[in-house]
Amino acid sequence: MRAYLSRLPLIVVLMGISAAAMMLPALLATGMDDHFTGRVFFYSSLLFLTLTGLVGLATQTIRPVTSPRAHLIALLLAYVALPFMLAFPLAEAVGNTRYINAYLEMVSSLTTTGASFFDPDRLAPAVHFWRGLVGWMGGFLIWVTAVAVLAPLNLGGYEVTSEAQITGRVQPGSGQMTAASPAERLRRHAARLAPVYLTLTMILWVALLLAGELPLTALIHAMSTMATSGISPVGGLEGRPSGVAGEALIFLFFIFAVSRRSFASGFSTDTARRMARDRELRLAIFAVVVLPTLLFVRHWIGALEVDELANSEGALTALWGSVFTILSFLTTTGFVSESWVEARTWSGLPTPGLILIGLVLMGGGVATTAGGVKLLRVYALYKHGTREMGKLLHPHSVAGAGRLGRRIRREGAYIAWIFFMLFILTMAVVMAALALTGLTFEASLVLAVSALTTTGPLAGVAAEAPISYIGLSDAAKSILAAAMIVGRLETLVLLALINPGYWRA
Structure with a gap:
């Protein structure tokens, strides 16, 4: 059986997992006396398990391919083709x-x-x-493939700290991919990360239950938090029984979307020291401290007409609303605090959409479920900028920070700038395509950013009026679907896929 599974292509393995997962909503629907929905998912599971078995047998005679191209094609195929099966039930x-x-x-x-x-x-x-479960499995897929596929290829943000030179040829790290079969690498990393991912989700679920949330809603919100999908069966966190306590619990688990060090290296006595030195975590803390402070202080600068100067409870409510929402959008989750309305009123900004757009563009940590440009790339650009300004004052100065720090400021900043430019160009193309479908500039901008940064809830809060995905034309929906896949895989991965050097590897 082990040899049989090791020869299965990645897409076939994902088909089998997805088909088996359909049994869970079938059991849930049957337990809630929704027998029609239960039968739909049950029969769909049997159908696709049979189909997966037949495809698996047919692929046993195909020799496994261990080139970097095969890994990237399999990942792209999973995001394009697998939803056809997932959408059937x-x-x-x-x-x-x-x-x-x-x-x-x-x-x-x-x-x-x-x-x-x-x-x-x-x-x-x-x-x-089922929506929350698919999002949760999609988040785990990102966790595994980021470590097993993208890291050895110096992609997905790893290129910022990579030892490889930027010469336009195949990165030396790709040789690691041929040292083991794709199935072996994915199986090893999946076995290591699955218990962590599942345990953290269960802990948050139980914590939300204790805070007073309904069981199913708590489970979907827990899965959405870990996957940073922002999926909710009730339209968000506003008005939920768990209240501020539930938001505080979710806030704590956002750390797993900020830095991969929070879960990748395990928990030990050295964890606190490693986290304190983490560049991504420090940048996230800076954003979470500075932006809410500016919004809070603006009450006295530009919102003097608001009559709550002496209301300490209103001030704390507004401060918490801005802190939670800012970290939520920084991790590209998209949950909005119940106190976000108070935060907007306090600051005097009717629709602080540009702030939220800037946050999702920054994104979360490398090798996490978050989207966006990623904090490590933003940090590399920041360090390069500060170094260049320092050289204006002291042209002959020599910067410290060690070998890694110098690499981040030089090669890391170079490739980070390339990715940022590719991201902006892609966003411009998506905006133009959406505008051709009849959407306004504002709607095109917000929808393009939400799709490329994988932050769907952004459309409901960033524009002057909420933008509904339901009323979009089929052309606009198709453009957004393609943008979601590009945003999830990242432009550098797609460029690597068509790079002749990878095809010869």
């Missing part, structure tokens, strides 16, 4: 809908974007659970 359970809407919903969930193309009241509880 969703389309059947909803009933009166077109298959394209179900497919786009699954693309959004698998890429951890969290943009919903259905009204929440239209979906059964088991269907909401």
